Amino acid sequence: MIDKSNSPSYRPLYDQIKVLLTQSLIGGEWRPGDMIPSEIDLASRFKVSQGTVRKAIDSLAGENILIRRQGKGTFVATHNEEGIKLRFLRLTSASGQKEVLQNELLTCSKAKADIRIAKVLELKAGAALIEVKRLLTFSGRPLIYDHIIVPAAPFKGLNSTRIEENNGSMYSMYETEYGIRMIRAEERLTAVAATSAVAEALNLKLGAPLLSIERVSYTYGDKPMEWRLGLCLTDDHHYMSELE
Amino acid sequence: MIDKSNSPSYRPLYDQIKVLLTQSLIGGEWRPGDMIPSEIDLASRFKVSQGTVRKAIDSLAGENILIRRQGKGTFVATHNEEGIKLRFLRLTSASGQKEVLQNELLTCSKAKADIRIAKVLELKAGAALIEVKRLLTFSGRPLIYDHIIVPAAPFKGLNSTRIEENNGSMYSMYETEYGIRMIRAEERLTAVAATSAVAEALNLKLGAPLLSIERVSYTYGDKPMEWRLGLCLTDDHHYMSELE
DNA sequence: GAGTGGTCTAGACCACCAA
DNA sequence: TGGTGGTCTAGACCACTCA
Numbered sequence: 358m359i360d361k362s363n364s365p366s367y368r369p370l371y372d373q374i375k376v377l378l379t380q381s382l383i384g385g386e387w388r389p390g391d392m393i394p395s396e397i398d399l400a401s402r403f404k405v406s407q408g409t410v411r412k413a414i415d416s417l418a419g420e421n422i423l424i425r426r427q428g429k430g431t432f433v434a435t436h437n438e439e440g441i442k443l444r445f446l447r448l449t450s451a452s453g454q455k456e457v458l459q460n461e462l463l464t465c466s467k468a469k470a471d472i473r474i475a476k477v478l479e480l481k482a483g484a485a486l487i488e489v490k491r492l493l494t495f496s497g498r499p500l501i502y503d504h505i506i507v508p509a510a511p512f513k514g515l516n517s518t519r520i521e522e523n524n525g526s527m528y529s530m531y532e533t534e535y536g537i538r539m540i541r542a543e544e545r546l547t548a549v550a551a552t553s554a555v556a557e558a559l560n561l562k563l564g565a566p567l568l569s570i571e572r573v574s575y576t577y578g579d580k581p582m583e584w585r586l587g588l589c590l591t592d593d594h595h596y597m598s599e600l601e
Numbered sequence: 602m603i604d605k606s607n608s609p610s611y612r613p614l615y616d617q618i619k620v621l622l623t624q625s626l627i628g629g630e631w632r633p634g635d636m637i638p639s640e641i642d643l644a645s646r647f648k649v650s651q652g653t654v655r656k657a658i659d660s661l662a663g664e665n666i667l668i669r670r671q672g673k674g675t676f677v678a679t680h681n682e683e684g685i686k687l688r689f690l691r692l693t694s695a696s697g698q699k700e701v702l703q704n705e706l707l708t709c710s711k712a713k714a715d716i717r718i719a720k721v722l723e724l725k726a727g728a729a730l731i732e733v734k735r736l737l738t739f740s741g742r743p744l745i746y747d748h749i750i751v752p753a754a755p756f757k758g759l760n761s762t763r764i765e766e767n768n769g770s771m772y773s774m775y776e777t778e779y780g781i782r783m784i785r786a787e788e789r790l791t792a793v794a795a796t797s798a799v800a801e802a803l804n805l806k807l808g809a810p811l812l813s814i815e816r817v818s819y820t821y822g823d824k825p826m827e828w829r830l831g832l833c834l835t836d837d838h839h840y841m842s843e844l845e
Numbered sequence: 846g847a848g849t850g851g852t853c854t855a856g857a858c859c860a861c862c863a864a
Numbered sequence: 865t866g867g868t869g870g871t872c873t874a875g876a877c878c879a880c881t882c883a
Contacts, residue, residue, distance in 0.1 A: 367879075369852060395868060406854045411869085421845055427869045428861035445844045542844040547835035548792035548810035566792040566810035571839075591791035595815075598842055600689045600786040601665055611860075613871060639849060650873045655850085671850045672880035 374413035383577045389435035389532050436528035445542050451593045459494040460525030465517040478581050485509035502555045502588040539574040546570055555588050618657035627821045633679035633776050666784055680772035689786050695837045703738040704769030709761040722825050729753035746799045746832040783818040790814055799832050
């Protein structure tokens with residue numbers, strides 16, 4: 358039931374609706390790519406006006422959790438669609454030309470969480486992890502040395518075979534194989550000098566400057582589910598950031 | 602007059618209102634920090650409903666051009682307020698502690714636009730520029746070597762004295778002294794090796810990795826008005842980026 | 846208490862899409 | 865042609881601020 362009364366801590370109706378919609382998304386009532394019920398249907402389900410449902414959906418659409426398509430309906434966002442696959446990739450070519458992206462999986466192994474990773478992923482120290490290292494190649498040139506860590510528990514059975522079946526699209530795989538959708542990420546950027554291992558992988562001199570991108574990705578409820586460190590060669594690529 | 606008819610290229614009413622509001626902002630009818638008329642007043646001025654004005658304002662507020670304050674009114678955003686001054690600064694301390702920021706002006710001189718700068722700032726090659734170099738110090742440690750270029754014409758009389766009068770708050774100065782408000786910026790990040798001049802200024806070894814942040818700032822109408830290159834030491838600071 | 850933004854409603858109509 | 869999201873209205877009422 359929806360609380361319309363004057364509660365001690367006031368909460369707008371559309372905000373309550375938003376929570377209900379989010380719960381349906383978490384519960385799997387509507388899966389990634391699905392169309393959700395029309396605004397009018399939802400309004401009658403929740404016993405509110407269409408405008409109120411609309412405002413709740415607007416908010417979720419603004420967070421890229423739902424996608425509105427005029428004339429068609431409102432859909433659950435997914436990392437599976439072409440053009441959205443690289444939603445979190447901000448690295449673009451300086452010349453602006455289209456690029457062919459390739460994946461070379463280096464290792465996929467089990468590990469235990471040290472204190473730092475445990476804290477970041479909200480796990481206990483020593484928790485089981487899966488650790489992936491790979492090389493990303495842009496138009497034939499290796500540009501990113503990627504180090505990815507996820508908790509083992511929710512990603513049971515994740516191995517190199519499965520990664521290659523998904524062509525290295527990690528976010529797409531998380532969704533399809535494990536029902537885990539990343540909705541948000543935070544990145545911390547610094548400049549670092551290439552270590553010998555990375556220099557070799559990217560075919561650089563030792564100490565060459567690299568852009569270090571540390572990313573934590575979050576699923577519903579702001580739960581961190583992936584840690585990632587990308588070391589990027591930025592000779593003819595750059596990281597784009599829009600400030601408003 | 603407002604076009605409610607079915608025009609060839611359809612444009613929602615609130616979008617037209619948004620344009621009218623923006624024109625009043627550009628024209629200086631409401632200056633930075635001012636309160637604009639209430640939604641009801643604007644609705645009657647433009648002969649539309651309050652809801653339509655509201656949607657136009659919502660959009661401008663979403664772009665940080667206006668600021669709504671419940672119970673008080675809607676205000677023109679400004680870079681002059683405490684806490685908003687550093688709106689475009691994404692560099693934060695790794696430890697998260699508060700920092701004292703200091704400015705050391707190195708040079709302020711005249712220059713001519715080369716082809717690259719001319720293109721970026723939408724000027725003719727050879728156009729008069731003002732060029733500023735400075736050192737930004739965080740809690741006593743020099744961290745950013747800043748190189749700033751603006752067209753001379755709209756910033757007539759900008760010199761080192763005036764910069765120091767404004768304590769190095771460039772955006773605040775642009776507004777107060779020249780009526781030019783930056784509403785948006787694009788940044789391109791790369792990792793570079795410190796040149797000798799920069800290494801000396803920041804007290805580093807030659808070739809040390811630095812985060813290079815190239816920024817173009819835009820005023821109303823997406824007009825580029827400032828180019829800036831910051832070279833940042835990221836030993837215990839990082840650039841924060843939120844992905845949605 | 847007066848004025849402001851914020852919420853919510855009910856209903857009309859428009860633009861877009863697919864069958 | 866029917867269904868979906870998108871716009872617009874008029875009006876009621878609520879929450880916040882300040883004199």
